Amino acid sequence: MTGKVQENQRQRAPSKRSLATRERIFDAAEQLFSERGFEGATIRDIARMAGVQGALVNHHGGSKEVLFATIVARRADELSQLRLNALTQMQASGPLTLRQILSCFITPFIDKTLNGGAPWSAYGRLIAHVSSDARWRHISEACFDPTVAVFLDEISKVLPQASRERLSTHFVFTVSSMLSLC
Numbered sequence: 001m002t003g004k005v006q007e008n009q010r011q012r013a014p015s016k017r018s019l020a021t022r023e024r025i026f027d028a029a030e031q032l033f034s035e036r037g038f039e040g041a042t043i044r045d046i047a048r049m050a051g052v053q054g055a056l057v058n059h060h061g062g063s064k065e066v067l068f069a070t071i072v073a074r075r076a077d078e079l080s081q082l083r084l085n086a087l088t089q090m091q092a093s094g095p096l097t098l099r100q101i102l103s104c105f106i107t108p109f110i111d112k113t114l115n116g117g118a119p120w121s122a123y124g125r126l127i128a129h130v131s132s133d134a135r136w137r138h139i140s141e142a143c144f145d146p147t148v149a150v151f152l153d154e155i156s157k158v159l160p161q162a163s164r165e166r167l168s169t170h171f172v173f174t175v176s177s178m179l180s181l182c
Contacts (some may be wrong), residue, residue: 021050021056024164029057029068029071034129035122080146083104086108087101092135098159100108101154101158131176
């Protein structure tokens with residue numbers, strides 16, 4: 001009977017209250033990581049800002065490193081989709097210019113960070129932390145590199161004489177400039 005009870009508990013979906021708590025924790029973590037960086041944000045501060053006990057931060061987010069990666073990843077899919085949608089729409093109008101390709105990548109980010117409210121503003125700062133620190137390269141690669149590859153493919157069509165390595169290097173500078181602007 002004990003096995004059956006445990007099995008039923010594992011299948012139960014999280015309650016609305018649990019999901020709301022998780023969102024408060026993630027919002028607080030995003031805000032604090034964006035303001036203070038990884039080292040400056042503590043689990044205690046995240047819990048205080050979310051209005052929960054520290055153990056709940058660990059329960060919903062895992063270790064501080066896992067929580068940090070989760071916070072970066074949680075908006076990455078939406079941003080990626082906005083960028084890819086912009087590219088698809090632009091492709092429908094005919095062959096693309098370099099300016100159009102870069103605009104499809106940059107404009108959704110700028111629009112979200114400037115007009116998407118406090119969460120997206122914080123996310124923009126958080127991405128700046130991630131992209132400027134080599135120890136988070138694995139997060140950046142997982143969250144952003146697949147979309148970047150699509151854009152580099154399009155840029156390669158416009159600049160076929162340029163090597164992929166050179167395009168990648170210049171794209172990194174473009175992204176750094178975008179992050180600095182926001």
